[in-house]
Each structure stands twice: as C-alpha cells, then as structure tokens.
Amino acid sequence: xxxxxxxxxxxxxxxxxxxxxxxxxxxxxxxxxxxxxxxxxxxxxxxxxxxxxxxxxxxxxxxxxxxxxxxxxxxxxxxxxxxxxxxxxxxxxxxxxxxxxxxxxxxxxxxxxxxxxxxxxxxxxxxxxxxxxxxxxxxxxxxxxxxxxxxxxxxxxxxxxxxxxxxxxxxxxxxxxxxxxxxxxxxxxxxxxxxxxxxxxxxxxxxxxxxxxxxxxxxxxxxxxxxxxxxxxxxxxxxxxxxxxxxxxxxxxxxxxxxxxxxxxxxxxxxxxxxxxxxxxxxxxxxxxxxxxxxxxxxxxxxxxxxxxxxxxxxxxxxxxxxxxxxxxxxxxxxxxxxxxxxxxxxxxxxxxxxxxxxxxxxxxxxxxxxxxxxxxxxxxxxxxxxxxxxxxxx
Amino acid sequence: xxxxxxxxxxxxxxxxxxxxxxxxxxxxxxxxxxxxxxxxxxxxxxxxxxxxxxxxxxxxxxxxxxxxxxxxxxxxxxxxxxxxxxxxxxxxxxxxxxxxxxxxxxxxxxxxxxxxxxxxxxxxxxxxxxxxxxxxxxxxxxxxxxxxxxxxxxxxxxxxxxxxxxxxxxxxxxxxxxxxxxxxxxxxxxxxxxxxxxxxxxxxxxxxxxxxxxxxxxxxxxxxxxxxxxxxxxxxx
Numbered sequence: 001x002x003x004x005x006x007x008x009x010x011x012x013x014x015x016x017x018x019x020x021x022x023x024x025x026x027x028x029x030x031x032x033x034x035x036x037x038x039x040x041x042x043x044x045x046x047x048x049x050x051x052x053x054x055x056x057x058x059x060x061x062x063x064x065x066x067x068x069x070x071x072x073x074x075x076x077x078x079x080x081x082x083x084x085x086x087x088x089x090x091x092x093x094x095x096x097x098x099x100x101x102x103x104x105x106x107x108x109x110x111x112x113x114x115x116x117x118x119x120x121x122x123x124x125x126x127x128x129x130x131x132x133x134x135x136x137x138x139x140x141x142x143x144x145x146x147x148x149x150x151x152x153x154x155x156x157x158x159x160x161x162x163x164x165x166x167x168x169x170x171x172x173x174x175x176x177x178x179x180x181x182x183x184x185x186x187x188x189x190x191x192x193x194x195x196x197x198x199x200x201x202x203x204x205x206x207x208x209x210x211x212x213x214x215x216x217x218x219x220x221x222x223x224x225x226x227x228x229x230x231x232x233x234x235x236x237x238x239x240x241x242x243x244x245x246x247x248x249x250x251x252x253x254x255x256x257x258x259x260x261x262x263x264x265x266x267x268x269x270x271x272x273x274x275x276x277x278x279x280x281x282x283x284x285x286x287x288x289x290x291x292x293x294x295x296x297x298x299x300x301x302x303x304x305x306x307x308x309x310x311x312x313x314x315x316x317x318x319x320x321x322x323x324x325x326x327x328x329x330x331x332x333x334x335x336x337x338x339x340x341x342x343x344x345x346x347x348x349x350x351x352x353x354x355x356x357x358x359x360x361x362x363x364x365x366x367x368x369x370x371x372x373x374x375x376x377x378x379x380x381x382x383x384x385x386x387x388x389x390x391x392x393x394x395x
Numbered sequence: 396x397x398x399x400x401x402x403x404x405x406x407x408x409x410x411x412x413x414x415x416x417x418x419x420x421x422x423x424x425x426x427x428x429x430x431x432x433x434x435x436x437x438x439x440x441x442x443x444x445x446x447x448x449x450x451x452x453x454x455x456x457x458x459x460x461x462x463x464x465x466x467x468x469x470x471x472x473x474x475x476x477x478x479x480x481x482x483x484x485x486x487x488x489x490x491x492x493x494x495x496x497x498x499x500x501x502x503x504x505x506x507x508x509x510x511x512x513x514x515x516x517x518x519x520x521x522x523x524x525x526x527x528x529x530x531x532x533x534x535x536x537x538x539x540x541x542x543x544x545x546x547x548x549x550x551x552x553x554x555x556x557x558x559x560x561x562x563x564x565x566x567x568x569x570x571x572x573x574x575x576x577x578x579x580x581x582x583x584x585x586x587x588x589x590x591x592x593x594x595x596x597x598x599x600x601x602x603x604x605x606x607x608x609x610x611x612x613x614x615x616x617x618x619x620x621x622x623x624x625x626x627x628x629x630x631x632x
Contacts, residue, residue, distance in 0.1 A: 004504055011492040298488045301449060302502040302549065303477020305470045387469075388449045392488075 009316035012288070023284040024324040030274030031328025031368050036335040037270050038360065041263040043336075043353030045256065051185045052252045054132040059248040060227055062213040062234065080209040084237060088213070092229045094221030099126030100210035102200050108193065110160040110168040117156070118192045119170060121200020127151070129216045134194075139164035139179030147199050150175035154183035155190040170195065171203055185351050223247055274368075277324065278375040285317045285379035296383050297391030306384040313380030314373050321372020325365045397423045397446060397557070397588075402455035402465075404441050404611075415441040416452070417611035423590065425460075425556065428583040430591045430599035433608035440561075442608060443592045447480055447559045448472045460556075477506055481550025485562035487542040489534040495521060495545045496530045502552040520548035524578060540571030547578055557588045564598050576601045 013020040064081040080102070089098045102121035108114065124144045127134040134141060134151075142149035150170075152162060157180040162168060166177045175195060183190055201207050217226050227245050234243045289296070299309055336354045343350045404416040415438045423429055423446075433439040444450040445457055448464055449472070457465045464475055482488075489498045499517035500510075508516075521527055524544040526537075534542050543563060550558050560579060564572030572595075580601055583589045591602055599605050607614040 004510065008492075015492045294488060295490055298482075298484075298490065299501070299505070300473060301447070301476065301482045301488075303473055303505045303553070305473045305505070307470075308505055389444045392449070392484075 005311055005315050006319065008312060009319045012292075012316055013320060016288075019284060019287075020320060023280050024320055024327065026277035026280035027274070027321055027324025027368060027371070028277075028328040028331060030270065030277035031325050031364060032332035032335060033270035033273050034267065035329050035332025035356070035364055036339070037263070037266045038364075039333060039336040039354050039356040040339065040352065041259065041266070042355035042357075042360075043340075044259055044263075046355050047185050047351065047353045048252065048255050048259065052248055054135075054184075055130060055248055056132075056216065057247070057249045057252070058217045058219070058221070058223055060215040060217060060223065060230060061244075061246055061248070061251075062215075062230065063211075063244045063246075064242075080206070080211050081243065082208050082238070083210060083213060083234065083243070084208075085210065085213045087237075088215060088230065088233065091233060092215075092226055094218045094226055095215050096218045097126055097129030097216040098213070099123045099129075100197065100213050101126070102197060102204070102206065102209075103192075103211040104200070104204055106170050106203070108160075108168060108170050110162055110166070113160055118188065119200065120192050120194045121197040121204075122194055123197045126197075126214060127194065129214075133184070135182040136179035137182045139177070142178050142194075142196055146178070147196055148173065148175050149178040149196065151179040151181060151194040152177055153181050153190040153192045153194075155187070156193060159191075168193070173199065173203060183351075223249070274371065278321075278371050281317050281320055281372055281375035282379060284320070285313060285376045286382070288316070289313065289379045289383040292383075293386065293391050293394035296386055297388050297394065300386075300388035301392060310380045310384040313383050314376050317376020317380070318369050318373040321375070322365060322369040324372070325368025328368065329361055329364050396425050396458075396460060397421075398456075398458040399442075399445065399452075400456040400458070402445065402452045402457060404438075404445065404450075405453045415611055416445075418455070419608075419612050421606065421613055423588065425588055426583075426586055427604065428580070428589045428591075428602045430593055430602040430605040431608060432593060432596075432599055432605055433614075437608045438611040439592055439608045441611075443559060443561055443590075446557075446590060447482060448475045477502060477553055479555050479557055481552070481555040481558045483543070483546050483550050483558065483560040483563045485565040487534070487539075487546045487566075489542055489545060489549075491534055494531045494533055495526060495537065495548075498534070498545055499549045499552050502549065506553060516552065517548070520551050521545070523551070524548045538571070539567050540574055543567060543571070543575050544578065547575070547582075551582070555587075557590065558582060559590050559592075561592045562594065563591070564593070564595060569597075572598065 062083065064079045083100070085098055085100045089095055099122065104119055104121075105116050106119045108117045108119070124142050124146070127141045136151065137154070141151055150168065152160070157163065157177075160168065162177050164177055164179060168175055168177065170193065181189065215226070215230065217223050227247060231241065231243075231245045234245065235241045296309060333354070333356055336356070340352045340354050343352050399419055399421040402416050402419045403414070406413045406415060419438070419442065431439050431442060445452055448459065451457070451467065451472070452465050455465065456463055459475065459479065464472065467475065490501065493501065496514065496517045499520055500513040503513040503516060518527075518530060521530055524547055526541060526544055526548070529537065529541065534545070537545065558579070563575050563579070567575065576598055579589050579591070589602070591598060593599055
C-alpha cells in the first residue's frame, strides 16, 4: 500500500513538473542553508577542539585584565605587565613548565624585504613544553644556550621566503633561522618570529614586564588549586588582584559557547528559510487539492476513506520535502566545501573546516520529510474532509 | 434492492435553502435496468447521490439490500460504495496521471487488495470492455468512447451489484453512445442492477423502466414505458 501511494505521489508530482520543482527548490534552499551552516559550524568547533588539544587543557595563563580579546595569539597583543614569574616554579606545586612571553612588533629585514613584524620572546624550554603546538616542520626549536636563533611561523617563513639556515635582522641584531613551525589555526602564531626571551629582553631593554605567562601543569595535578595559588601569588606580588588567571579549559568553554551562540543564531535564520520552504509546500498542496477536487471526489466515489485520501496528499508533500531535503543536503555540503576553498582566496589566513556526519544527514532528511508532511497536513485534511458530492460537482 | 421512503433533502446555499427532494418514495429491485429522467433542477442528481451512497438524506430512510444506510458516517458510506456500487460519470472522471489499468485498479487499491491480484482483475475487465490492447494508455491517449469504457471497467472493479451511470452518453457521439449503452445492457443481462440518470430518451429506451422525477418527487403520471419497451425489444431482437 505504501509503495502504491508513493508511486501515486511521484506520478502526481511529475504531472506538474515545473510547480513541483519550484516547490522543491524552496525546500532545497532552506535545507542547503541549514546544512551548510551546520557543517561549517561543526568544522569550526572541531578545529577549535584540535587547537586546544594540541595546546593541552592543563595550561594556566596569566594575562593583564585589560584584555578582553580571545584566541591564544590574540592574547599576545595585550598590555604588558610587571610580574616575576620565576618564583612560580618554586612556590606553586604541580607545575611542569613555567615561562613568560614578551611580544613586540619590531623592525625586521630579510633580504630585500623589510617591515614591522610581530616578534615573540620565549624561552626554548617553554616552547618545548608544548611540542604538539610549537612543532617544527623544518629544522628545530632553538636551544637554551642559543641567543641569535629564530623560529618562524608557517606564513612568516613563506612571506619572507626564508628557510632553515637563512639570516634575518630584527632591529639591530642578526638571527639565523633554525626552524619553521607547522601551520596552526591561529594566524598570530603563523605570522610571528620567535626568538629567545633573553635576546628579546635585551633588544627592548625590558626586564620586568611581560605580555603573558604560561604554566604547564603536571599530569594529574589539580589545575583549580594551582589557579588559586597562582592568583594568590600574583596578588601578593602586585598588592592587588588585577591579573587574569585562567586555564585553557576555561577558554575552550568560552570559545565553544560563543561559537554555539553564533551557530544558534545562524541556524535560526536558516530555519526561517526552511519555514518559508514549508509554506511553499503548503501553498502548492492547497493548489493541488483545489485542482484535483474532482479527482478527490472520484477517489471517494470509488471507495476511498478519509484516511486514504489524507495519506495520498500527505505522502505527496512529504515526498517533495524529502526530495528537497536530499538535494538541499548535497547543495549545502557543496556550498560549505566551496566556502572552505574559496574563503582563503578572499580573506587570507582563514582556515575553515567542513564536517558533516551521516547521522546528521539522516536527521536532516527525516526533518525535511516531516516538514513536507506537516506543511501538507492542512491541505490534505481539506481534501480528506471534502464531501464527495461537492467534490464531484466541482468544475 | 434499493428502497427510499419519504426521503427529503435540503441544501443550504448561503442564505437560501433548496428543498431538492420532497418526500420521495422509490423502490428499485435487484437486477432492474431503470432510467431516472427529469428536467434540470428536478432533483434527479440529488437522488443519484443518495442512491449512490454519496450523501445521506435530511429526512427519511434509504435502504440498500435491506440495510438502512441513511445515518451512516462518511467512512461507513465509503465502505458501502466500495463493495456495492460502481459509478459511471458523464465526464468519465478518470485520473489523468494513471493508465487505464491504474484507474481500474484504484478501487481495489482502496480495499487493500494486493498489486498482482489487482492487475490481473483490471486487465480482465479491460478485455471485457474491449480495450485489452490498450492497457497502458493514459486517458488522454484514448477517445471519449474508450475512456467511458475504461470508466465502466473501473465501476466493475470490485464486482458491485449496482452500477450508477450519470449521463454516460452525454459527452459522446451517437455511435460511441450506442456502444456504451449496449455494454450497460450486457451488464444488466449478466445480473447487475443498472440505474441510468439521463436526459436522453434514446438512452432511456435501453432500460426496462423509466422513472420521472419532478419537483423532488416521482411523477407517476407520465407514460414513459411505451418508448422504452420498443428499444429494448429492438436490442434484444
């Protein structure tokens, strides 16, 4: 019976192909919008997770309070502040690596290229404490005893056309490139030059202030307790509680909730277009019921019960929803992939991931079928409840 | 057997009420071939709807094979129709998206009969009405007379005892009309009760009895039988 009804629905749709396709396109656009946004959103979430995974969740950061911007590299552009981080390793239990980072835009020359670029002063030990994050694809991280060695972010190396063994000048000092980092999702890391902390301090004549402090906690250590201790120490040193002490887990939660809000808002907009598609189905089905009033009368005359007439029309609109959902899913994924590959051409340094699971595809198909059924329900009910005599008389 | 007892039917058309049937009494025996005639507005279409269990009376009783069908719900009426009554319409009323075979299968589909059985039955009926070679033709690919034959085959699909034909020759030329009337006569000889609603005395002439409806009642004054008998004898001879 279901197969018969499906066949009947397909025939009725094909009988007025233009209108059916226009209706299906309405659903298609809605589903494509939803699917592309979901898959881009999922991809975004996944790449955030990957980034944090590489950095580790057991990391505590100290930054100046003034900074409200987000992202690991973004935090680098903070106000520098006075803090003696060397005490942390001795006084706080459960730390594995502690270090300050000093970030400054400095004048750089490399061959014929020159300009103001971002430089990070960082101890070799600190960089090596995050081997998955500061990961050289070429060469190595500088050693503790090197002073004039530099490591380049992926884009920086490309822009300056430098590779391991080449020389560059930062302000007055010459450095040798010893390594190039793997590309990260954080553009600040990709577009930076990393030099030893000591050298950075000498260059800037700045020995007290830092941009931020990174603390890698030991495996199994209670990160919350460490945060409390660090905060207490900071307060003791500065005489007030004016530094921001947070963990990467906190940041990840914050990022995810922000992405979540963004996704919800975009999905809401996409859902509206899906709703409009549903209204299109309803409109088409009302027209179909009107056009086929006599046909409905005939069906009833030859013995169709209300439920059967309802079934015919509901299935027909559900079928349109399903076809729209299927084509919309494909279109949506196509759009998402298109954005993934085209966006970097227009906005440099963007890296967009696309993710779409089979489960979600099925859910979208079920949803679009349900939408079709729902949109077809009222017109179908109208058809089902038409008195046979009136339906047969209809001209 | 169909019996109507003091049947009234009123319709509301906006503000005005139409009293279409006014205490109509009628009895049609099983196996009869009758014509229902009458001028426009006489109530014969309304009568057809009640005879076909498409509608229920406002007052009075309609009995079908002894069972009162005047208070049944729409779905119960649909059940009665699907088992006992076959319809043939003036405008054929075939579903344009279905082939001849598909149209004949439709009533059987509503009864939940399996596809294989349905197809076999529908094909046999198409053969019976002389369209065995046009099984997969859509209605638009058939002539008027052929369409009406498909419609008759559809009316026969669930082997009903009663065939209701509403002006079946109204949209046909006289040759096609004769073919259709001969087909109905044949069905009558096979034992079906045939009720023909018509304006056309020539079509009515095929039947055994003509019932004249006037002002919502059966008019017993008109001597119609003389016309009809002649044609019947002619056909039988």
